Amino acid sequence: MQTSTSPATLPFDISTYPKLDPKQAGHLRHYHNLLAQKDGEWHHFGTQEGSQEWDDAYRYQLATMTYAMAVTHYHRLPILKGVFKPLIRRAIHKMLLRQVWEYWFNTSHAGIATMPNLKELRKPWADPIKQENIMYSGHLLLMTSFYAMLFDDDEFEREGSIRLLWNPLFWGLGDEEFVYDNRSVQREILRQMEENDWVGVCCEPNAVFVVCNQFPIIAMRLNDSRDGTNVVEGVLKKYTDALKRKNMIQEDGMCTLFYALDPGKALPSRQGAHTAWANAYMHSWNSKAVRSLYDQYTLGYITQIDGKIELQQTQVAGAFRNLVLVDGEPADSIETLKKARAAAKPEIQVLKTRMPYQTISWGNFSQMLSELGKKEELTAILEYADSHLNPTWEKGGLFYPRNDTVFDENENLVHMEPHSGNSGIGYGRLNVEDGQKKIWENPWTRETLANRPSIEGVTLADGFDFLRGTWDEERKAVIVTLRPWEDGTKKATLRVENLAKGSWNVFVNGSLRSIHEATTGVSVEVVSGGAREELDVVVLRQ
Known part of the structure; x- marks a missing residue:
């Protein structure tokens, strides 16, 4: 239910918060694939x-x-x-x-x-x-x-x-x-x-x-x-x-x-x-x-x-260093690099049999x-x-x-x-x-983790990549952006844990979804319509 303190749309622009680009998210997904x-x-x-x-x-x-x-x-x-x-x-x-x-x-x-x-x-x-x-x-x-x-x-x-x-x-x-x-x-x-x-x-x-x-x-x-x-x-x-x-x-x-x-x-x-x-x-x-x-x-x-x-x-670099440090060749010259590559070829050939790594x-x-x-x-x-x-x-x-x-x-x-x-x-x-x-x-301490929210309940195994996941202490806002890595409808339930007691507004893609009276946390279900659609979830303190 909307109240006077619950705006219908998110009152700030989350595009100011950095997010992972597709290649960064792709590396994390590859780590998951290997470890799984x-x-x-x-x-x-x-x-x-x-x-x-x-x-x-x-x-x-x-x-x-x-x-x-x-x-x-x-x-x-x-x-x-x-x-x-x-x-x-x-x-x-x-x-x-x-x-x-x-x-x-x-x-x-x-x-x-x-x-x-x-x-x-x-x-x-x-x-x-x-x-x-x-x-x-x-x-x-x-x-x-x-x-x-x-x-x-x-x-x-x-x-x-x-x-x-x-x-x-x-x-x-x-x-x-x-x-x-x-x-x-x-x-x-x-x-x-x-x-x-x-x-x-x-x-x-x-x-x-x-x-x-x-x-x-x-x-x-x-x-x-x-x-x-x-x-x-x-x-x-x-x-x-x-x-x-x-x-x-x-x-x-x-x-x-x-x-x-x-x-x-x-x-x-x-x-x-x-x-x-x-x-x-x-x-x-x-x-x-x-x-x-x-x-x-x-x-x-x-x-x-x-x-x-x-x-x-490696061997080219070694030859290049020798040309510059010993022979006085310029380090910004293509000719120095050509000489280094030529000088390195015999050593590279030897390494193919002696230490081929x-x-x-x-x-x-x-x-x-x-x-x-x-x-x-x-x-x-x-x-x-x-x-x-x-x-x-x-x-x-x-x-x-x-x-x-x-x-x-x-x-x-x-x-x-x-x-x-x-x-x-x-x-x-x-x-x-x-x-x-x-x-x-500044390693995280028990106090660090005890005094901010965390997201539970969904992992990379559920088919979503995560592009944002941060806490804005000044705004009292949890900000998460996720998207499925492949086409097709995907569902996820995010558990936002460790929230302070009080009223929290949940926004999905900028629109007010629900209001929660939290004791420790809230759950938010999201559904992606496919085509790798990004979903923005913001949980904001009233």
Whole structure:
């Protein structure tokens, strides 16, 4: 019933509130499509190196799409708890599957790739958390820390809540289960950082990478915000000191390849993708250094010549840097780029047989550029991806399918691996400037979540994409825009939870639908007439 305080039409224009564009919504839909697969199905996840030992392994794809969903929820769609919680929960579930972490049993033997003086293999262990392997444990820690912070849910903070089942069918003396929780994983990581003189925890045996140690550090900050502690301050003081003492950041701004605990030496960088990946997350706590060194570490990798911005292939970028830094060639010359491409060809041919895996450039640079707010560079890379990298829509989801060819007949870089194509480029589109930094500085607290509404009752599994989902505190307005991803009539019931007691007007597509006397929340049923019709729902305090 309409009252004198209930206008017939919405009294303000919601077009002033940003909404996701179709490509951003398409990336979220693709994440949903991947995560909705039955356990054991990994369609589109398939990696360059089938044993999960390269940078496009399942764990990295799952982690990066989790971080993409986290920044989207935090910055763009903050009240859509019912949409994001099951997505991130499903990503954690898949992260715990044996197919994701069983590579570690073989890797734990060690090998001459990272321990060149090794004479016999070590005794292996299957537990992927207890020692080394920060490239799994660090991501698992941050994924579960994001889950706790974003949704004020202690599921993975409870003792014994993280369970990893080691159960090969025809190997071993029976099943083993490795049992942890978020804080016990953090304790294992801190123990190893201290044992390694605070330079970080190993990824592969004997090898400490800068990038993989950023994720547990962010998790420690989020955990501090929930526990009322300040563990991360002491860790960062020791860690930054170790980075300097052990020369982990080179004079040219690049992260070293890795720090070899034996013989206690940082090996020089071979590519820029790890530096970009590290800086996308290190920026959260070390933004001044990451920004000040930008021109140095992106030289050759991101070129701007004759007004054209391009991301260069790893070996081409290395040759370009050498031509500029050693030979004095101009960095803005097409001739320098031509020379670099010619110089890189022999090395690329050698790599096809020795190490036939391209670095994860598209996704890692997209993540970094979005975090630093380098809009011109990020736009150029995304436009290139849409022109040359076969953007594909499937079941409403957008991704860039795997392509093992490095260059096309016109020398365009067309290589695509699933870490970038499934999750990394999507992260770049969905993140905002200072996305991780703002979360670091102001993580959501229990009080944050207790003092604003949230949307429950409808998820991406119901066939709707969500373009808006925000709370305007000044207007006391819940604002949601959704649309079905395919044609046909679709129904949804939105539960608007955690409303203050009182009268609330419900508007659908600008017209007053109903009035509710709320105690904690209201339900709104909407029906889309098809043709991907957008539906605007506003719940406004009288």
